[in-house]
Amino acid sequence: MIQQISIKTGTRGLHEITDELSAGLNEACRASGIDAGLCTVFIPHTSASLLIQENADPSCRRDLERWLHRLVPENDPMYTHTQEGPDDMPSHIKSMLTATTVSVPFVDGRLALGTWQGIFLWEHRTGVERRRLFIHIGA
Amino acid sequence: MIQQISIKTGTRGLHEITDELSAGLNEACRASGIDAGLCTVFIPHTSASLLIQENADPSCRRDLERWLHRLVPENDPMYTHTQEGPDDMPSHIKSMLTATTVSVPFVDGRLALGTWQGIFLWEHRTGVERRRLFIHIGA
């Protein structure tokens, strides 16, 4: 049970994808008859990543973005991998510090996320229009 | 095969949960007849996280806690998400840098952890009494 979806990003930052993933899960549950199990999301990119974090207050999301951007600034004189622009190497490092895969259990066809949790695709680059995701559903 | 358990935290820091997870796994193996597969733990919170790390020498655990606390201090003037107290935004960042899900294979009904590995629930907040966890067992 593997689906592939495409998410519009366009701008740098956290893009919530909980609704898209829930829709994909619903479809997979209907097609398969499975209604409880594990949903795993994998991002096949090295300059964008995944995060499960608070989706209620936008100030939390903004602080996460600003904090990571301060820890991993552009134009660090240490970088030698600079051919693809000043936002490229920071994007790889930010991806390294967050997640390439997240797994969330589901019960009765619904993700068992906490009250304040959302799933985010974190676009670390500027000027990238879309990112692909794989969703695996297992019993 | 999904279980939900509750762990007492109370104080900030790394709380080992290997025994609780092993007990849950044993029960699931007995009930299902499965004795090898993958055990996935998911934490439905955004200010506590999961970590697999050394459980032998308490000095290692203490250094991990102090290092992360120095990297992500309270009262950073950058934070704007401050309504829930000085330990709230650092807790979200610490969760971001560690794990929301961990998956460990099991063989003969036992987690295939290394000799020095334990599984920890990392409580990043002060004054939280309990945290929930979901455990998924798959063949």
Next chain:
Amino acid sequence: MIQQISIKTGTRGLHEITDELSAGLNEACRASGIDAGLCTVFIPHTSASLLIQENADPSCRRDLERWLHRLVPENDPMYTHTQEGPDDMPSHIKSMLTATTVSVPFVDGRLALGTWQGIFLWEHRTGVERRRLFIHIGA
């Protein structure tokens, strides 16, 4: 479907293991008749970790290593867990900031990695010859 493999490391740094994992996956697919599902890699060590990142340009890998080494230097006066040498506590912290488990979907017996993605075992210690890995294959 659990396999155990051993990887030669020897030197500190990122060691690509994509080929070894693909070979293990092929073998598991042939033996089981499964050709799509989720491949999970688990490292049963606390001073080495896993990373999925760019495998095309070696300068990217080198910058990742140097950046993390600068963030987590040896001989930090904060460390109290120093009995096993100056590279020990930094290794635990570096492992904490990266991954102990990675899960990658596979389709037609092949890992659904992105064009530029490779899977790496990150040896954080000097003088360790080999590391073990568990591979779990699920439908």
